[in-house]
Amino acid sequence: MNAPEALTELIAALRCLPGVGPRSAQRMTYHLLQHDRGGAARLARALDVALGRLTHCARCNNFSETELCARCASSQRDAGQLCIVETPADLNRVEQTHLYHGLYYCLMGRIAPLRGVGPKELQFDKLIARACDGQVREVILATNFTNEGETTAHFLAERLRAHGLAVSRIARGLPVGGELEHADTGTIAQAFQARQPVV
Ligand SMILES: [Zn+2]
Structure with missing residues (x-):
């Protein structure tokens, strides 16, 4: 017996998300339709609005609702x-x-x-x-x-x-709070290469 077309289409559509395979797409679909129809409606509206309103900022290429995003337009x-x-x-x-x-x-x-x-x-x-x-x-x-x-x-x-x-x-090296004992050798080697004079 075939599943309803709308159901298979939603499962297929969710697979456009990174890391989402057939099983998780199916789980998400059942969850949205069975347990969170409000969330599903909100998701549908948000996607629609985002696709309609968001474009790329002309200067920084980040998402923006205006030609220039607030950061690029700022004099600060x-x-x-x-x-x-x-x-x-x-x-x-x-x-x-x-x-x-x-x-x-x-x-x-x-x-x-x-x-x-x-x-x-x-x-x-x-x-x-x-x-x-x-x-x-x-x-x-x-x-x-x-x-x-x-x-x-x-x-x-x-x-x-x-x-x-x-x-x-930008420099490579150890994370803040990092200990040499637990860092991989590649990171320690890079931290040495990127060393700076102590001021
Ligand atoms: Zn910008």
């Missing part, structure tokens, strides 16, 4: 520093340190040759144009320390330097 930020991150979540993490007062550019991804994501897909030209606005003094590469994040950083550093921009990379 240092327009001389541009920090490049992979995702809006990464941007929020840097912002939470309250140490950085410059502006951002959100790549919305990373170079991943195996998945067919290259400089063109990530619209590097848009980023280069943004970085060459005449105000940026330093570009800070804050992509992740994964293979793909490193590849992205190397590629970007080359392109940005070719345009005469000063480029820096």
Whole structure:
């Protein structure tokens, strides 16, 4: 006996979420329809509104309801520093340190040759144009320390330097509260390489 079409379609639709396979999609569907119809209606409305209203900020490429997001439009930020991150979540993490007062550019991804994501897909030209606005003094590469994040950083550093921009990379090392005994050797090696004079 075939399941109702609306049911199979919802299960199939939920599978567009990262990490959601057929079994969890089925579980989510039953949960929404059986136990949380209010939550399901809210989700449907929120998706509809978000798709209709959100676009990418013309300067930082992060999600925004306006052409320029509030941060890019603010006069309180240092327009001389541009920090490049992979995702809006990464941007929020840097912002939470309250140490950085410059502006951002959100790549919305990373170079991943195996998945067919290259400089063109990530619209590097848009980023280069943004970085060459005449105000940026330093570009800070804050992509992740994964293979793909490193590849992205190397590629970007080359392109940005070719345009005469000063480029820096966030340092690697031990986490706050980290103990050498429990850190992996790769992290300890990187912490040594990125050591700084004691002031
Ligand atoms: Zn912005």
